[in-house]
Amino acid sequence: MSDKNMVLGIRDVPKTSKWILFSIQHLFAMFGATILVPFLTELSPAVALVSSGLGTLAYLVITKGQIPAYLGSSFAFIAPITSAMAIGGTGGVMIGSFLAGVVYGILSLLIATFGTDWIIKVLPPIVVGPVIVVIGLGLAPTAIDMAMNVDGEYSGIHFSAAIVTLLITVIGSLLFKGFFGLIPILIGIIGGYLYSLIISIFTSNKILDTSGVQAAWDKIMNAGSFGEAIQSIFLVPEFVIPFVNYNPADVFSWSIVWMMVPVAVVTVAEHIGDQMVLSKIAGKNFIKKPGLHRSILGDGVATMIASALGGPPNTTYGENIGVLAITRVFSVFVIGGAAVLAILFGFVGIITELIASIPTAVMGGVSILLFGIIASSGLRMLIDNQIDLGIKRNLVISSVILVIGIGGAYINIPLGDVDVTIAGMALSALIGLVLNLVLPDKESGYGNGQMFAEPDDQE
Template sequence: MAVEHGKEVGIQEIPRADKWLLFSLQHLFAMFGATVLVPFLVDLSPATALLTSGLGTLAYLLVTKGQIPAYLGSSFAFIIPIQSAQMIDGTEGAMVGAFLAGVVYGIVALFIKAVGVNWLMKILPPIVVGPVIMVIGLSLAGSAVNQAMYLPGSEDYSVSYLMTALVTLGITIVATMFFRGFFGLVPILFGLIGGYTFAYFQGLVDTSGIAAAGWFTVPEMIVPFVTYTPSFSWSIAFIMVPVAVVTLSEHIGQQMVISKVAGRNFIKKPGLHRSILGDGVATVIAAGLGGPPNTTYGENIGVMTITRVFSVFVIGGAAVLAITFSFIGKISALISSIPSPVMGGVSILLFGIIASSGLRMLIDNNINIGEKRNLIISSVILVLGIGGAFVQVSESVQIPGMAVAAIVGIFLHLILPNKEHSYGASDMFTDMTTDVSGRSSK
């Protein structure tokens, strides 16, 4: 299904109608597997995740004035915080926490608008951002392995589950390694399809829900003041809000990658404050409808890298398609019927890829881990984050491990000598952190 074309399609260009549809479908399929995986893991509606993903992306494009071609999907950084918040105050409490995190994005965006971006770049260099992204992936490793080995809700080991997970993982790896063009960009989708087929013949798939579902169904939404009355909780706030430090790090990394791929400095124009605000608005929309918080997706950046199609109209088209899919009941029922070992199989690779992308940031910026300060910062972030360290503020309030790791990493970067080593020797970070007057933020 890869679309061939002879030239680059610019950010503001509108492709011919037939190509427009195919380009948008490519982006839809690229984000689909990962976007529906997050709600599957945190017991939210996959259809609602598709809906909020599409709405969030459209909001992002509006906030960034149609200048950044980025698709937003479900954020993996919020999986563990949402699960923790659900144990305290249910899914409704988790949505309130996600809303508060989105508000923090807005506050940071306004502050950047007022005083500039250099202060943020100073406290979030590659040596902090890279390991924090690694923590996002590696802290989820236990969840992937548990899904691959144990029956849902128990510690009963299952050989059939493990075999299904390994087959799913194997198909995903083959698709990643040997498929070319567009097909090479959607290995998660191939893994889900192949694993689902294998699981079906193992008797692990219940298709009764698919037959019973209607073609048109309104997604299951959790709307404040309609389906529940929101209430503020310090416990939820301290679980969810500090994760904004983690996602801001992730956001900056993604903006650098998008800028590099498209040949534009989006941190300067339309500005990091607009892209952060766009993420915040998308997260607030998701929280208001019962979907997981959103973030820009590397899978869709990969699509743009291969096709050289940077049109925001194509991204907008993918968002409209996602919204449309969310109202097709058969699709929602099909997603819900995917067995947990299939999700576990693709998660093993997907969570590892997230971790590896953090490692790649260190490599791309030529960070010297042999330098003592870099070795200390990265080591502390990784152990605190993956080890699950947390700060107990009160009997019912704690700051989770990912946020603690990011905050401690920032603190170490600010107090240890020889800061210049934390920015590396690559021109990429230097270009991103130099203001219009040509002065470096370092």
Template structure:
């Protein structure tokens, strides 16, 4: 495998004078997207930061410190968590996320025992691409509602805030270079926040109260109490009994999403392998990286945070800086945990107005949908082939249309809907319909040869 020029190798320890800034750079790269997920799902952003940091540290441990990957909040689980939280409870959504993490573990063990080929057969591009499109377009109404409505009523002022945020994020994505080119989402949120502040739609009461408490602290103990505030964790057996909120329908809604995120994870590992110049599918092994993802998701669910996944934003940081040190990644994880316990940061995040996040969401959710389309194009999937066309069409309509099925098994009521149902039907159609070779296009979804990346 061709080795690429690098500034720091995977096990290199950065100089103390540079370590903080290098890690802070990774934190900023993941910050905007990671904060957006809890904002949309109603989960505490501080918990998402803590769980992403802990999840990343566990991932580094499980992969033996050989894969420089940062884990942040997963977009794929947004809609399922919203559905479960509204129809059941947040606690039930956390139980579902925990079981999804267990599913990762089962897949990891199976890959370790039988290799990667079976995953490719179950999740070819013609299935994964349309499901990713469903993830993005299924969230489109949420983004538009956040951007222009207040309590269901149109607001021109709020829509202007969303458009300013969107415009700055687009400009940043296209024209900013270097470090600023890595954080267009964060820059868009900051500029949108300032615009919303001048528009008078931000309540800064909590921020002012936290700042006053810090400034007026009469002792070091009072100062620490004012600065550091425990996040609103939601811990099983402490705040709720998992078996009491466990619902088989919750599992049917959330767990199948793991099929898609596992496919995305494999794609990320392929890209990361090319960036770093090592084959991470072989060493330390795809089974370890998937297990790391699953454990990170389980940790998040046990704290009341959204499921975790590897982040493309941070892979971008690696590609540009050529600094592959896992110690830099670990430093970013520690900073994320620290940020989650700083009360005034949590207050600032909580004060971000809905249209700011709506403006960012319009772009992000569109990009998610477009990435699914790109998967079909990059793999040269022939939609002139009726088999491929049928699979893609059924997945799109069932997923975006919100179809559901209800049935009973051994006296238990099951309900599978939306994206989960679309993914399951897509997998079944691909396995049952003849002409399976057409589902892979040029066969490059996970690389032509997993031994040569």
């Protein structure tokens, strides 16, 4: 793919009017998924928007402004965050998230020192694929509970909102073209929200509470001056900052570390896949220049920034790569503009209230599709790499990973006065890595070897 196919090159600066429009497209593409993660994990959506914007800006600096990638909330951490929240609260989650970012930094250093060949030995498709399936299917009960139940009891009207949201999202994914085809999640959430609004207006089922939005609007409209109105629009998000909102020493737990840190190993594999796709789309070899070590470090720093503010871990977004593929606008200035807009949105109070008012059932409807897609992407990894499950070794590894991960197995390891718990996805990933190392015929687990193959140089 040659540069002549680009509307804007990586270092091109667009005109102001187009710049804003292009950046808004990227903002919309990431918005639905980015706010869904904090919504599911009881973190602040406003903080998630701010941390995704700051993380993206840091990523652009670390990659020398050479990779047009946007970073948003990572779905892989939803289950570990939920479990860790019960142990150490938000502060404990942030410590686990920070240490996951440190793992990115260590892997970045290893890649810079030893290259990329060793990664395939540690993260073969036969391990990573089933673990990704575990991530998706392990979240399935959460999606169904959100869609069907209110306070643990079945609600038909809430389930109808989830089904409407799901149908709109599915139709959008299959039938919408161009830019709208890139934001089916956002369109589904809007459609489900409007359905919930109609139900709440015309029936006695008040599944949508807009009192917070109304209060924020009234505050703006009742302002005595223009200056007061501007002050009413902006609201500082509920940041969770170490040594200000919590003492790291008081909430640290080895159980949280073992819940969250191993997830970084899986998300690194996803990150590499995104870099390969982005390289092919842009006609550049980002794995060589500016280097995989820089992009992984950028991911890690973004996650550490999020952990310092109270946001979920960040990762590169496939949705925004899709925007690049359709618009042919590869300018990092456009990506940076989207990051700045995300930060501004995080400080707009009425937007924060609007996000908070989204019914749980609506988010549940979207989650049914999204969590299934995560699981399916793990199957796709096995298929794309031509992993033969007719080989007993591969069948054993994948089977053990799936049952341990989805079944909820865990082990307690005594460590001083406390027991460290390794559970679910983290345990299945660790056991998968061990099985891959000790069982014979390792080559069969690599498949066709395309998982981490570097794209050819294209000028």
